[in-house]
Amino acid sequence: MKRLTTGDGTRVAYRDRPGSVSATGPEPRPSVLLLHGLAGHLGEWDDLAGRLQSAGHRVVAFDARGHGESTRRPASVTRAAHVEDAVTLLRELDLAPAILVGQSLGGHTALLLAADHPELVRSLVLVEAGPARPNPELPREIAGWLDSWPVPFASLEEARAFLGHEAWARGLEKRPDGLRPRFDRDTLVRTMTELAAADGYWSHWSRVRCPTLLVRGASGTMRADEAAEMSARRPDTRTAVVPGAGHDVHLDRPELLHTEIEQFLADEPTRDEPTSR
Template identity: 30%
Template sequence: MSYDPIDHDFERGLVNRRQILGDAWVDRSLANATGFNADFQNLITRFAWNDIWGRPGLDQKNRRIIVLATTITLGRWEEFELHARAALLGDAGNRLTPDELKEVLMQAAIYAGVPAANTAFSHAQKILSEIGTQIGYAPIPAAPAASSHPGIGRQARSAGKPSLHYTVRTPRNGKAPRHTIVLSHALGCDLSMWDSLANQLAGDCRVIAYDQRGHGSSDAPAALYGIADLADDAARLLRELDSGPVVWIGLSMGGMVGQELALRHPALVGALVLANTTSCYPETVRTVWQQRIATVREHGMEAIADAVMARYFHATFRTSQAATVARFRQRLVSTDVDGYIGCCHAVGMVETTERLQQIKVPTLVIAGELDQGTPLAMAQTLADNIPQAQLTVLKNASHLSAVEQPQAFADAVTHFLLAL
């Protein structure tokens, strides 16, 4: 029987230790070992760095985050500094950016306590001041009062009347935005319907979401609106924000507004995504919209809520995602009655079919396979009449396709944006 002189557990652990902490630190630790602590160095190299860090169940970046959170919680600041510095200077595959480190510290403030996070921020800022030039990081002065939640964006209201509530997310990569994107919601919804997509797109884009008049926190004038009114609202907002040409992503009513905006204010639109929408309803359907207005006037929003949910979501989704449906139902019934009636009139009277040829920008038309509100034939009309249009049909999606099939919707949008 032969004897292998190499302790493979130790050597494997040493490889992981070097990958995470760097050669310089590991070389110093090994060089400083004495008869008093050599056994301990051997123990942590085999058990921590091989038995734990060598497990493939989590990648090294996630294990870094766990160690940082644990050392913050325990107040082991020497270990925190060691692992924070190593994380910021690590290999491309496992390093943390300063923003990612900040998110670890923000989460620790909730689960480990504000005092612990406060100390962690102090240590992290010291490290960043020392190594900032090495990692291309330069802190930018910022006022705490102007801080905004990155998953929601900066919130404000537009000038003029009606005043529109809106949010702006800036690119998380810190670079100039690849596009400015506007997200325009469906009837009876609000800007929160776009949260998932907005946060995906905000990785490298500036993303504006807003509440249409009569919805959410925007003004709700007591009048019957037209789609042209809603398009002019959007134009005023975009000019106020100095947006330049935008990629307009609108679903249902939002898609109708996008068409009209491209026709009335073409300089503001660089591309269109028109989802689950139409350019016109037949007269029989217009009558249905007028009946809905009459019902809401007489009996309020609750009287139409269940029927609207049946249109927005297919039966399987309503059963399997009852909490999501309940959230959208609550949003619908809490919508201002005057605002809803005004927008109902605008939607029911939409008419852009004869002008679609005038839309001169790249356009993605998205249809839901199961959409009863704006069936595939309506999407086909848009795709056939807009010169640079392409059509994508989402499987197992009804009217609110971005909610029922969020990843498929996001994939279609992302693929479209890559070609712009």
């Protein structure tokens, strides 16, 4: 685990997996930056990150501000602050132009970054993520969800049974009374406030110019009409629906997600080739 400090003093924890030239030939493959969703942590990506690394990619995953080993109560949790953290990683670690893979809220961050910093992004993979529409009830819904967690959990098995994935359970921290989340509940609720009030981010979606793959779980929570509108506004967007997967496609079916990503990367034009956009 490594850390760097962003412009507003937030400490961001990250894990950097080196790529392998020999895995794919004389030239290294593009670097990948992985962005997790709300209440998540960088360890969620371990399975997919290992597959991408084995394919020759340098892979960096990080704990978003307010999560995991990053600053737990940062001064700002705006969308712009989350984007700036990712921008700092891309520049400080010399990753750009990189492939961004973001799930849920992390995918939203990746989308905004691709719109505002096109020079840093080679291609974009959105997993159950899009521009979204305003939902004033979202902070209340998130608060209710977090309050439903029966913490502290007595064991890893109990946490896994409630949260649904071992990877989520591994994101908890051990305290004297049991296992508790590595985030502050009120900070996460504040994180969703701007997203709930904004009138969507469709203008950002229209500004994205890099090759894009949109992945949905067959039983995920992303609305079908949102995905359809994304494709209508940018017809060159590649889409995939992963069977046997819900919102956490990267945890439910990491092998199929990796296959979709590799096929997408194999088919995308080089950065020097004109596209149909």
